Amino acid sequence: MVQKIETFYEVMRRQGITRRSFLKYCSLAAGALGLSPAFAPKIAHAMETKPRIPVLWLHGLECTCCSESFIRSAHPLAKDVILSMISLDFDNVIMAAAGEQALSIIDETVEKYDGNFLLAVEGNAPLGEEGMYCISGGKPFVEELTRVSQHAKAIISWGSCASWGCVQAARPNPTTATPTHKVPGIGDKPIIKVPGCPPIAEVMTAVITYMVTFDKLPELDNQGRPKMFYSQRIHDKCYRRGHFDAGQFVEKFDDEGARKGYCLYKVGCKGPTTYNACSTIKWNGGLSFPIEAGHPCIGCSEEDFWDKGDFYDRLTKVSGFGIDANADQIGAAAAGVVAGAAAIHAGASAIKRIASKKEDA
Protein backbone atom coordinates (compact mmCIF):
# COMPACT_ATOMS: atom_id res chain seq x y z
CA MET A 1 0.00 0.00 0.00
CA VAL A 2 2.93 2.32 0.71
CA GLN A 3 3.07 4.64 -2.24
CA LYS A 4 6.38 5.66 -3.70
CA ILE A 5 7.88 8.58 -1.79
CA GLU A 6 10.48 10.80 -3.41
CA THR A 7 14.05 10.65 -2.16
CA PHE A 8 15.67 13.80 -0.71
CA TYR A 9 17.77 14.09 -3.82
CA GLU A 10 14.77 14.00 -6.12
CA VAL A 11 13.06 16.70 -4.11
CA MET A 12 16.16 18.86 -4.10
CA ARG A 13 16.61 18.49 -7.86
CA ARG A 14 12.99 19.29 -8.38
CA GLN A 15 13.54 22.49 -6.42
CA GLY A 16 16.24 23.43 -8.88
CA ILE A 17 19.23 22.65 -6.67
CA THR A 18 22.30 21.64 -8.70
CA ARG A 19 24.20 18.45 -7.98
CA ARG A 20 27.17 20.60 -7.05
CA SER A 21 25.33 22.43 -4.31
CA PHE A 22 23.74 19.16 -3.22
CA LEU A 23 27.20 17.70 -2.57
CA LYS A 24 28.27 20.88 -0.81
CA TYR A 25 25.25 20.53 1.41
CA CYS A 26 26.23 16.95 2.24
CA SER A 27 29.70 18.00 3.38
CA LEU A 28 28.19 20.75 5.49
CA ALA A 29 25.81 18.28 7.09
CA ALA A 30 28.71 15.93 7.86
CA GLY A 31 30.56 18.85 9.47
CA ALA A 32 27.56 19.85 11.54
CA LEU A 33 27.27 16.30 12.87
CA GLY A 34 30.92 16.26 13.83
CA LEU A 35 31.70 13.54 11.28
CA SER A 36 34.81 13.31 9.14
CA PRO A 37 34.67 14.56 5.53
CA ALA A 38 34.70 10.90 4.50
CA PHE A 39 31.09 10.75 5.60
CA ALA A 40 29.91 13.30 3.02
CA PRO A 41 29.61 10.67 0.22
CA LYS A 42 27.71 8.40 2.59
CA ILE A 43 25.26 11.16 3.35
CA ALA A 44 24.95 11.90 -0.38
CA HIS A 45 24.31 8.23 -1.08
CA ALA A 46 21.69 8.01 1.63
CA MET A 47 19.94 11.06 0.31
CA GLU A 48 19.92 9.74 -3.24
CA THR A 49 18.44 6.40 -2.34
CA LYS A 50 16.36 6.71 0.80
CA PRO A 51 12.77 7.87 0.78
CA ARG A 52 12.03 10.92 2.87
CA ILE A 53 10.81 10.14 6.36
CA PRO A 54 7.34 11.41 7.21
CA VAL A 55 7.21 13.44 10.41
CA LEU A 56 4.23 14.41 12.50
CA TRP A 57 4.93 17.34 14.79
CA LEU A 58 2.40 17.66 17.59
CA HIS A 59 2.05 20.52 20.05
CA GLY A 60 0.92 20.17 23.65
CA LEU A 61 1.19 22.57 26.59
CA GLU A 62 4.00 24.89 25.51
CA CYS A 63 5.08 28.28 24.18
CA THR A 64 6.28 27.28 20.65
CA CYS A 65 9.80 28.48 21.43
CA CYS A 66 11.14 25.18 20.08
CA SER A 67 9.51 25.88 16.70
CA GLU A 68 10.82 29.43 16.82
CA SER A 69 14.30 28.13 17.38
CA PHE A 70 14.02 25.38 14.76
CA ILE A 71 13.07 27.71 11.92
CA ARG A 72 16.22 29.75 12.59
CA SER A 73 18.61 26.90 12.00
CA ALA A 74 21.58 27.99 9.87
CA HIS A 75 23.49 24.72 9.33
CA PRO A 76 21.52 23.10 7.82
CA LEU A 77 18.87 25.63 7.01
CA ALA A 78 15.51 24.65 8.45
CA LYS A 79 14.06 25.04 4.98
CA ASP A 80 16.36 22.30 3.70
CA VAL A 81 15.39 20.02 6.50
CA ILE A 82 11.69 20.57 6.10
CA LEU A 83 11.57 20.64 2.33
CA SER A 84 14.23 18.17 1.41
CA MET A 85 15.11 15.80 4.18
CA ILE A 86 11.88 15.07 5.89
CA SER A 87 8.34 15.19 4.79
CA LEU A 88 6.84 17.29 7.55
CA ASP A 89 3.29 16.18 7.01
CA PHE A 90 1.77 17.89 9.98
CA ASP A 91 2.81 20.77 12.23
CA ASN A 92 -0.06 22.96 13.30
CA VAL A 93 2.20 25.89 14.12
CA ILE A 94 3.87 26.33 10.74
CA MET A 95 1.55 24.62 8.27
CA ALA A 96 -0.71 26.64 5.99
CA ALA A 97 -3.72 24.35 6.15
CA ALA A 98 -6.08 24.52 9.10
CA GLY A 99 -9.18 22.94 10.53
CA GLU A 100 -10.49 19.46 9.91
CA GLN A 101 -8.72 19.17 6.60
CA ALA A 102 -5.39 19.69 8.33
CA LEU A 103 -6.22 17.35 11.19
CA SER A 104 -7.16 14.58 8.79
CA ILE A 105 -3.50 14.47 7.68
CA ILE A 106 -2.62 12.95 11.03
CA ASP A 107 -4.89 9.99 10.45
CA GLU A 108 -3.71 9.62 6.89
CA THR A 109 -0.06 9.48 7.90
CA VAL A 110 -0.75 7.11 10.77
CA GLU A 111 -2.58 4.80 8.38
CA LYS A 112 -0.18 4.96 5.46
CA TYR A 113 3.12 4.87 7.31
CA ASP A 114 2.18 2.84 10.36
CA GLY A 115 5.40 2.20 12.28
CA ASN A 116 7.47 4.22 9.81
CA PHE A 117 7.03 7.87 10.72
CA LEU A 118 8.71 10.00 13.35
CA LEU A 119 6.62 11.65 16.02
CA ALA A 120 8.02 14.98 17.15
CA VAL A 121 6.42 16.27 20.33
CA GLU A 122 6.72 19.88 21.38
CA GLY A 123 5.22 20.69 24.77
CA ASN A 124 3.73 18.16 27.10
CA ALA A 125 0.46 16.63 28.16
CA PRO A 126 -1.25 17.78 31.36
CA LEU A 127 -2.84 14.68 32.85
CA GLY A 128 -5.00 16.48 35.44
CA GLU A 129 -8.79 16.55 34.93
CA GLU A 130 -8.41 13.83 32.32
CA GLY A 131 -6.29 16.04 30.13
CA MET A 132 -8.76 18.94 29.96
CA TYR A 133 -6.05 21.57 30.50
CA CYS A 134 -4.82 21.14 26.96
CA ILE A 135 -7.37 20.69 24.20
CA SER A 136 -6.11 20.37 20.67
CA GLY A 137 -8.51 19.81 17.76
CA GLY A 138 -11.39 19.47 20.22
CA LYS A 139 -9.83 16.60 22.15
CA PRO A 140 -7.47 16.36 25.12
CA PHE A 141 -3.92 16.48 23.77
CA VAL A 142 -2.96 13.44 25.81
CA GLU A 143 -5.41 11.29 23.83
CA GLU A 144 -3.96 12.37 20.50
CA LEU A 145 -0.44 11.90 21.79
CA THR A 146 -0.94 8.36 23.05
CA ARG A 147 -2.93 7.34 19.98
CA VAL A 148 -0.35 8.59 17.48
CA SER A 149 2.63 7.39 19.50
CA GLN A 150 1.44 3.79 19.23
CA HIS A 151 2.10 3.93 15.48
CA ALA A 152 5.32 5.94 15.41
CA LYS A 153 8.75 4.54 14.71
CA ALA A 154 10.37 6.77 17.31
CA ILE A 155 9.50 9.86 19.32
CA ILE A 156 11.48 13.06 19.58
CA SER A 157 10.78 15.06 22.73
CA TRP A 158 11.56 18.62 21.67
CA GLY A 159 12.64 21.00 24.37
CA SER A 160 12.47 20.94 28.15
CA CYS A 161 8.65 20.70 28.14
CA ALA A 162 8.48 17.37 26.36
CA SER A 163 11.76 16.13 27.90
CA TRP A 164 11.31 17.15 31.54
CA GLY A 165 8.12 19.17 32.07
CA CYS A 166 9.57 22.71 32.18
CA VAL A 167 7.74 25.68 33.69
CA GLN A 168 4.23 24.24 33.49
CA ALA A 169 5.45 21.29 35.58
CA ALA A 170 7.18 23.50 38.17
CA ARG A 171 5.99 23.04 41.73
CA PRO A 172 3.13 22.66 42.50
CA ASN A 173 2.37 21.64 38.89
CA PRO A 174 -1.37 22.43 39.06
CA THR A 175 -2.22 20.71 35.76
CA THR A 176 -0.01 17.63 36.30
CA ALA A 177 1.96 18.52 33.19
CA THR A 178 3.91 15.35 32.35
CA PRO A 179 6.91 14.87 30.05
CA THR A 180 6.48 12.45 27.14
CA HIS A 181 8.37 9.50 28.59
CA LYS A 182 6.22 9.53 31.73
CA VAL A 183 2.83 9.68 30.02
CA PRO A 184 0.99 6.43 30.69
CA GLY A 185 0.11 4.61 27.48
CA ILE A 186 2.91 6.14 25.44
CA GLY A 187 4.11 2.65 24.61
CA ASP A 188 7.68 1.44 24.43
CA LYS A 189 8.82 3.51 21.45
CA PRO A 190 12.36 4.85 21.59
CA ILE A 191 12.26 8.44 22.90
CA ILE A 192 14.96 10.97 22.11
CA LYS A 193 15.10 13.89 24.50
CA VAL A 194 16.35 17.16 23.03
CA PRO A 195 16.02 19.43 26.09
CA GLY A 196 16.53 23.18 26.27
CA CYS A 197 14.19 26.13 26.51
CA PRO A 198 14.38 26.16 23.57
CA PRO A 199 16.93 23.66 22.25
CA ILE A 200 19.61 25.11 19.98
CA ALA A 201 18.35 25.27 16.38
CA GLU A 202 21.36 23.47 14.91
CA VAL A 203 21.04 20.73 17.51
CA MET A 204 17.43 20.16 16.49
CA THR A 205 18.13 19.98 12.78
CA ALA A 206 21.26 17.91 13.28
CA VAL A 207 19.35 15.32 15.27
CA ILE A 208 16.89 14.98 12.41
CA THR A 209 19.64 14.95 9.78
CA TYR A 210 21.37 12.17 11.65
CA MET A 211 18.25 10.05 11.85
CA VAL A 212 17.35 10.36 8.19
CA THR A 213 20.84 9.86 6.83
CA PHE A 214 21.82 6.92 8.99
CA ASP A 215 18.35 5.54 9.47
CA LYS A 216 19.00 5.00 13.16
CA LEU A 217 18.83 6.93 16.40
CA PRO A 218 21.84 8.98 17.42
CA GLU A 219 23.74 7.50 20.35
CA LEU A 220 21.90 8.47 23.52
CA ASP A 221 23.13 8.91 27.08
CA ASN A 222 21.45 6.96 29.87
CA GLN A 223 18.78 9.63 30.19
CA GLY A 224 17.89 9.55 26.50
CA ARG A 225 19.73 12.64 25.25
CA PRO A 226 21.88 12.54 22.09
CA LYS A 227 25.43 12.19 23.35
CA MET A 228 26.93 14.29 20.59
CA PHE A 229 25.27 17.41 22.02
CA TYR A 230 24.48 16.64 25.65
CA SER A 231 27.46 14.72 26.99
CA GLN A 232 29.19 17.77 28.43
CA ARG A 233 28.23 20.65 30.63
CA ILE A 234 28.25 24.30 29.58
CA HIS A 235 31.03 24.78 32.16
CA ASP A 236 33.28 22.13 30.55
CA LYS A 237 33.70 24.22 27.41
CA CYS A 238 32.96 27.71 28.72
CA TYR A 239 35.42 30.36 27.53
CA ARG A 240 35.24 32.00 31.01
CA ARG A 241 36.52 28.83 32.64
CA GLY A 242 40.00 30.31 33.05
CA HIS A 243 38.53 32.95 35.36
CA PHE A 244 36.69 30.24 37.30
CA ASP A 245 39.89 28.31 37.97
CA ALA A 246 41.73 31.52 38.82
CA GLY A 247 39.07 32.55 41.32
CA GLN A 248 37.96 35.68 39.45
CA PHE A 249 34.25 36.17 39.76
CA VAL A 250 31.58 38.70 38.94
CA GLU A 251 30.25 39.68 42.37
CA LYS A 252 27.57 42.08 41.11
CA PHE A 253 26.32 42.70 37.62
CA ASP A 254 27.74 46.21 37.45
CA ASP A 255 31.15 45.63 38.98
CA GLU A 256 34.65 45.64 37.53
CA GLY A 257 34.63 41.86 37.17
CA ALA A 258 31.49 42.01 35.03
CA ARG A 259 33.16 44.48 32.71
CA LYS A 260 36.26 42.30 32.51
CA GLY A 261 34.24 39.21 31.65
CA TYR A 262 35.01 37.22 34.79
CA CYS A 263 33.24 33.97 35.65
CA LEU A 264 29.53 34.24 36.54
CA TYR A 265 29.57 31.46 39.14
CA LYS A 266 28.85 33.73 42.10
CA VAL A 267 25.88 35.37 40.40
CA GLY A 268 24.27 31.97 40.05
CA CYS A 269 25.67 30.51 36.83
CA LYS A 270 24.29 26.99 36.38
CA GLY A 271 26.85 26.15 33.68
CA PRO A 272 28.58 23.66 36.04
CA THR A 273 25.34 21.70 36.42
CA THR A 274 23.88 21.97 32.92
CA TYR A 275 24.25 19.51 30.06
CA ASN A 276 23.93 21.36 26.77
CA ALA A 277 25.99 22.52 23.79
CA CYS A 278 25.65 26.32 24.17
CA SER A 279 29.32 26.92 24.90
CA THR A 280 30.38 25.08 21.71
CA ILE A 281 27.63 25.53 19.13
CA LYS A 282 26.30 28.80 20.56
CA TRP A 283 23.14 30.54 19.40
CA ASN A 284 21.85 32.45 16.40
CA GLY A 285 24.15 30.83 13.91
CA GLY A 286 27.10 30.77 16.29
CA LEU A 287 26.88 34.48 17.09
CA SER A 288 26.90 34.36 20.88
CA PHE A 289 25.36 32.60 23.86
CA PRO A 290 23.98 33.79 27.20
CA ILE A 291 27.27 33.67 29.13
CA GLU A 292 29.06 35.49 26.35
CA ALA A 293 26.41 38.20 26.68
CA GLY A 294 27.25 38.47 30.40
CA HIS A 295 24.32 36.59 31.84
CA PRO A 296 24.66 33.41 33.91
CA CYS A 297 23.31 30.17 32.48
CA ILE A 298 19.96 29.40 34.10
CA GLY A 299 20.19 25.68 33.37
CA CYS A 300 17.28 25.64 30.93
CA SER A 301 18.01 22.14 29.59
CA GLU A 302 18.03 20.53 33.06
CA GLU A 303 15.20 18.63 34.68
CA ASP A 304 13.06 20.87 36.94
CA PHE A 305 15.33 23.87 36.48
CA TRP A 306 12.48 26.09 37.67
CA ASP A 307 12.51 24.36 41.05
CA LYS A 308 16.23 24.70 41.68
CA GLY A 309 15.98 28.00 43.55
CA ASP A 310 16.81 31.50 42.41
CA PHE A 311 18.48 31.83 38.99
CA TYR A 312 20.97 34.24 40.55
CA ASP A 313 21.96 32.12 43.57
CA ARG A 314 24.78 29.62 43.43
CA LEU A 315 23.29 27.54 46.26
CA THR A 316 19.80 26.17 45.82
CA LYS A 317 17.22 27.19 48.39
CA VAL A 318 15.71 24.13 49.96
CA SER A 319 12.04 24.61 50.69
CA GLY A 320 10.14 22.52 53.14
CA PHE A 321 10.10 22.62 56.94
CA GLY A 322 8.20 25.88 56.43
CA ILE A 323 11.45 27.68 55.66
CA ASP A 324 13.30 28.74 52.56
CA ALA A 325 17.03 28.51 53.18
CA ASN A 326 20.09 27.09 51.44
CA ALA A 327 22.15 24.12 52.63
CA ASP A 328 24.60 26.36 54.51
CA GLN A 329 21.90 28.23 56.38
CA ILE A 330 20.17 24.99 57.39
CA GLY A 331 23.43 23.25 58.30
CA ALA A 332 24.89 26.18 60.23
CA ALA A 333 21.66 26.47 62.22
CA ALA A 334 21.73 22.75 63.06
CA ALA A 335 25.43 22.87 63.95
CA GLY A 336 24.80 25.95 66.11
CA VAL A 337 22.04 24.24 68.04
CA VAL A 338 24.18 21.13 68.57
CA ALA A 339 27.24 23.14 69.63
CA GLY A 340 25.07 25.18 72.01
CA ALA A 341 23.59 22.01 73.50
CA ALA A 342 27.09 20.56 73.93
CA ALA A 343 28.25 23.71 75.72
CA ILE A 344 25.30 23.61 78.10
CA HIS A 345 25.83 19.90 78.65
CA ALA A 346 29.49 20.52 79.38
CA GLY A 347 28.56 23.12 81.98
CA ALA A 348 26.07 20.78 83.62
CA SER A 349 28.64 17.96 83.57
CA ALA A 350 31.19 20.13 85.32
CA ILE A 351 28.69 21.03 88.03
CA LYS A 352 27.78 17.38 88.49
CA ARG A 353 31.39 16.40 88.75
CA ILE A 354 32.12 19.00 91.39
CA ALA A 355 29.00 17.97 93.29
CA SER A 356 29.89 14.27 93.22
CA LYS A 357 33.49 15.01 94.24
CA LYS A 358 32.09 16.79 97.29
CA GLU A 359 29.90 13.78 98.01
CA ASP A 360 32.85 11.43 97.80
CA ALA A 361 34.94 13.58 100.05
Added chain:
Amino acid sequence: MTDASTTTRKQEAVYVYQAPVRLWHWVQAFAILALGVTGYLIGSPPPSLGGQASDWFLFGWIRYIHFVSAWIVIVGFLFRIYWAVIGNEQVREIFVPSFWRPSFWGGVWHEILWYLMLAKEPRKYVGHNPLAVLAMHFLYVWGIIFMIVTGLALYGEGTGMDSWQYRWFSSWVLPLLGQSQGVHTWHHLGMWVLVVFVIVHVYVAVREDIMSRQSIISSMISGWRMFKDDRPVDRD
Protein backbone atom coordinates in the same frame (compact mmCIF):
# COMPACT_ATOMS: atom_id res chain seq x y z
CA MET B 1 32.04 -16.36 94.52
CA THR B 2 31.27 -13.46 92.24
CA ASP B 3 34.29 -11.85 93.73
CA ALA B 4 36.48 -14.66 92.53
CA SER B 5 35.19 -14.41 88.97
CA THR B 6 35.63 -10.65 88.85
CA THR B 7 39.15 -10.84 90.08
CA THR B 8 40.03 -13.25 87.28
CA ARG B 9 38.48 -10.79 84.75
CA LYS B 10 40.18 -7.80 86.27
CA GLN B 11 42.08 -5.85 83.67
CA GLU B 12 44.22 -2.79 83.77
CA ALA B 13 44.56 -2.09 80.08
CA VAL B 14 43.65 -3.66 76.75
CA TYR B 15 45.29 -3.07 73.41
CA VAL B 16 42.17 -2.11 71.45
CA TYR B 17 42.99 0.20 68.53
CA GLN B 18 45.59 -1.41 66.31
CA ALA B 19 48.08 0.91 64.66
CA PRO B 20 46.44 0.92 61.20
CA VAL B 21 43.12 1.96 62.76
CA ARG B 22 44.72 4.80 64.66
CA LEU B 23 46.60 5.97 61.62
CA TRP B 24 43.40 5.78 59.55
CA HIS B 25 41.47 7.73 62.19
CA TRP B 26 43.80 10.70 62.29
CA VAL B 27 44.50 10.79 58.56
CA GLN B 28 40.83 10.81 57.70
CA ALA B 29 40.06 13.34 60.45
CA PHE B 30 42.42 15.82 58.77
CA ALA B 31 41.23 14.89 55.29
CA ILE B 32 37.60 15.47 56.29
CA LEU B 33 38.55 18.79 57.85
CA ALA B 34 40.12 19.77 54.52
CA LEU B 35 37.06 18.51 52.63
CA GLY B 36 34.73 20.53 54.81
CA VAL B 37 36.69 23.77 54.43
CA THR B 38 37.29 23.42 50.68
CA GLY B 39 33.76 22.13 50.11
CA TYR B 40 32.29 25.15 51.84
CA LEU B 41 34.45 27.39 49.66
CA ILE B 42 33.34 25.54 46.51
CA GLY B 43 29.80 26.54 47.40
CA SER B 44 30.70 30.09 48.52
CA PRO B 45 33.98 31.12 46.89
CA PRO B 46 36.33 33.67 48.51
CA PRO B 47 36.19 37.27 47.22
CA SER B 48 37.11 37.68 43.58
CA LEU B 49 40.75 38.21 42.65
CA GLY B 50 41.69 40.87 40.11
CA GLY B 51 44.06 41.00 37.17
CA GLN B 52 44.55 38.37 34.52
CA ALA B 53 43.27 34.81 34.66
CA SER B 54 46.81 33.54 34.13
CA ASP B 55 47.94 35.25 37.36
CA TRP B 56 46.09 32.90 39.65
CA PHE B 57 44.86 29.37 40.18
CA LEU B 58 43.12 29.90 43.52
CA PHE B 59 39.79 28.22 42.86
CA GLY B 60 41.57 25.50 40.97
CA TRP B 61 43.67 24.78 44.08
CA ILE B 62 40.63 24.79 46.34
CA ARG B 63 38.97 22.18 44.14
CA TYR B 64 42.24 20.26 43.78
CA ILE B 65 42.67 20.00 47.55
CA HIS B 66 39.06 18.84 47.80
CA PHE B 67 39.64 16.09 45.28
CA VAL B 68 42.96 14.92 46.73
CA SER B 69 41.46 14.76 50.23
CA ALA B 70 38.46 12.99 48.76
CA TRP B 71 40.68 10.26 47.32
CA ILE B 72 42.45 9.92 50.67
CA VAL B 73 39.09 9.47 52.41
CA ILE B 74 37.89 6.97 49.79
CA VAL B 75 41.01 4.82 49.88
CA GLY B 76 41.10 5.13 53.68
CA PHE B 77 37.48 4.06 54.00
CA LEU B 78 37.98 1.04 51.73
CA PHE B 79 41.00 0.13 53.83
CA ARG B 80 38.96 0.57 57.01
CA ILE B 81 36.32 -1.86 55.69
CA TYR B 82 39.06 -4.35 54.89
CA TRP B 83 40.46 -3.90 58.38
CA ALA B 84 37.00 -4.44 59.88
CA VAL B 85 37.10 -7.89 58.31
CA ILE B 86 40.61 -8.88 59.36
CA GLY B 87 41.07 -6.75 62.48
CA ASN B 88 39.96 -7.31 66.06
CA GLU B 89 36.40 -7.50 67.35
CA GLN B 90 36.14 -3.83 68.34
CA VAL B 91 36.89 -2.43 64.88
CA ARG B 92 33.86 -4.27 63.50
CA GLU B 93 31.47 -2.54 65.92
CA ILE B 94 30.76 0.58 63.89
CA PHE B 95 30.02 -1.41 60.73
CA VAL B 96 27.87 -4.15 62.24
CA PRO B 97 26.39 -2.93 65.52
CA SER B 98 24.79 -5.72 67.57
CA PHE B 99 21.25 -4.51 66.97
CA TRP B 100 19.88 -7.99 67.47
CA ARG B 101 21.11 -8.25 71.07
CA PRO B 102 18.62 -6.89 73.64
CA SER B 103 21.56 -6.11 75.90
CA PHE B 104 22.83 -3.69 73.21
CA TRP B 105 19.68 -1.63 73.57
CA GLY B 106 19.92 -1.90 77.34
CA GLY B 107 23.39 -0.41 76.97
CA VAL B 108 22.07 2.38 74.74
CA TRP B 109 19.42 3.19 77.32
CA HIS B 110 21.92 3.22 80.14
CA GLU B 111 24.20 5.53 78.17
CA ILE B 112 21.29 7.90 77.50
CA LEU B 113 20.56 8.00 81.21
CA TRP B 114 24.27 8.69 81.80
CA TYR B 115 24.19 11.65 79.43
CA LEU B 116 20.96 12.91 81.02
CA MET B 117 22.93 12.68 84.28
CA LEU B 118 20.38 10.31 85.70
CA ALA B 119 22.73 7.33 85.95
CA LYS B 120 25.35 7.58 88.63
CA GLU B 121 28.13 6.08 86.55
CA PRO B 122 28.64 4.86 83.00
CA ARG B 123 29.35 1.28 82.06
CA LYS B 124 32.81 0.18 81.08
CA TYR B 125 33.70 -0.93 77.56
CA VAL B 126 36.73 -2.24 75.70
CA GLY B 127 35.39 -0.86 72.43
CA HIS B 128 32.86 1.96 72.03
CA ASN B 129 29.81 2.39 74.22
CA PRO B 130 26.58 1.36 72.43
CA LEU B 131 25.30 4.92 71.99
CA ALA B 132 28.59 5.89 70.37
CA VAL B 133 28.28 2.84 68.12
CA LEU B 134 24.84 4.02 67.00
CA ALA B 135 26.09 7.53 66.19
CA MET B 136 29.18 6.23 64.42
CA HIS B 137 27.17 3.75 62.41
CA PHE B 138 24.39 6.04 61.27
CA LEU B 139 26.05 9.46 61.11
CA TYR B 140 29.61 8.51 60.28
CA VAL B 141 29.53 5.23 58.30
CA TRP B 142 26.41 6.00 56.30
CA GLY B 143 27.28 9.69 56.21
CA ILE B 144 30.68 9.06 54.65
CA ILE B 145 29.25 6.48 52.23
CA PHE B 146 26.71 9.10 51.15
CA MET B 147 29.46 11.70 50.68
CA ILE B 148 31.62 9.29 48.71
CA VAL B 149 28.77 8.23 46.42
CA THR B 150 27.46 11.74 45.78
CA GLY B 151 31.02 13.09 45.58
CA LEU B 152 32.03 10.53 42.96
CA ALA B 153 28.84 11.31 41.04
CA LEU B 154 29.89 14.98 40.89
CA TYR B 155 33.46 13.99 40.09
CA GLY B 156 32.23 11.83 37.20
CA GLU B 157 30.68 14.90 35.63
CA GLY B 158 34.15 16.34 35.28
CA THR B 159 35.81 13.15 34.05
CA GLY B 160 33.06 12.66 31.47
CA MET B 161 30.46 10.16 30.38
CA ASP B 162 33.02 7.55 29.37
CA SER B 163 34.75 7.45 32.76
CA TRP B 164 34.10 4.77 35.37
CA GLN B 165 33.10 7.43 37.86
CA TYR B 166 30.31 8.53 35.52
CA ARG B 167 29.22 5.03 34.59
CA TRP B 168 29.25 3.68 38.15
CA PHE B 169 28.03 6.75 40.02
CA SER B 170 26.85 9.80 38.05
CA SER B 171 24.70 7.71 35.70
CA TRP B 172 22.27 6.68 38.46
CA VAL B 173 22.88 9.24 41.22
CA LEU B 174 22.17 12.28 39.02
CA PRO B 175 18.64 11.26 37.94
CA LEU B 176 17.91 9.94 41.44
CA LEU B 177 18.78 13.07 43.43
CA GLY B 178 17.49 15.85 41.18
CA GLN B 179 20.24 15.98 38.53
CA SER B 180 23.55 17.78 38.93
CA GLN B 181 22.29 20.80 40.89
CA GLY B 182 20.26 18.55 43.19
CA VAL B 183 23.27 16.32 43.89
CA HIS B 184 25.32 19.43 44.74
CA THR B 185 22.67 20.38 47.29
CA TRP B 186 22.52 16.89 48.85
CA HIS B 187 26.31 16.65 48.97
CA HIS B 188 26.36 20.03 50.66
CA LEU B 189 23.73 19.02 53.24
CA GLY B 190 25.73 15.83 53.86
CA MET B 191 28.68 17.97 54.90
CA TRP B 192 26.61 19.52 57.67
CA VAL B 193 25.55 16.09 58.91
CA LEU B 194 29.24 15.25 59.31
CA VAL B 195 29.92 18.62 60.97
CA VAL B 196 27.22 17.84 63.54
CA PHE B 197 28.76 14.39 64.06
CA VAL B 198 32.23 15.82 64.59
CA ILE B 199 31.03 18.46 67.08
CA VAL B 200 29.29 15.83 69.19
CA HIS B 201 32.11 13.32 68.68
CA VAL B 202 34.85 15.65 69.88
CA TYR B 203 32.76 16.94 72.76
CA VAL B 204 31.94 13.49 74.11
CA ALA B 205 35.50 12.27 73.53
CA VAL B 206 36.77 15.03 75.80
CA ARG B 207 33.93 14.61 78.30
CA GLU B 208 34.26 10.85 78.58
CA ASP B 209 38.02 11.13 78.83
CA ILE B 210 37.38 13.00 82.06
CA MET B 211 34.14 11.49 83.33
CA SER B 212 34.03 7.86 82.20
CA ARG B 213 35.73 4.88 83.77
CA GLN B 214 38.19 4.42 80.91
CA SER B 215 40.73 6.31 78.84
CA ILE B 216 39.43 7.73 75.55
CA ILE B 217 41.60 10.21 73.68
CA SER B 218 44.88 8.60 74.58
CA SER B 219 43.44 5.26 73.39
CA MET B 220 43.14 6.63 69.88
CA ILE B 221 46.76 7.75 70.11
CA SER B 222 48.49 4.83 71.84
CA GLY B 223 45.96 2.11 71.09
CA TRP B 224 45.74 1.09 74.76
CA ARG B 225 42.47 1.33 76.67
CA MET B 226 43.25 2.11 80.32
CA PHE B 227 40.62 1.48 82.95
CA LYS B 228 40.20 3.66 85.98
CA ASP B 229 38.76 0.95 88.24
CA ASP B 230 39.09 -2.80 88.70
CA ARG B 231 35.48 -3.83 88.20
CA PRO B 232 34.61 -6.03 85.20
CA VAL B 233 34.02 -4.59 81.75
CA ASP B 234 30.51 -4.62 80.27
CA ARG B 235 29.84 -6.46 77.09
CA ASP B 236 26.67 -5.04 75.62
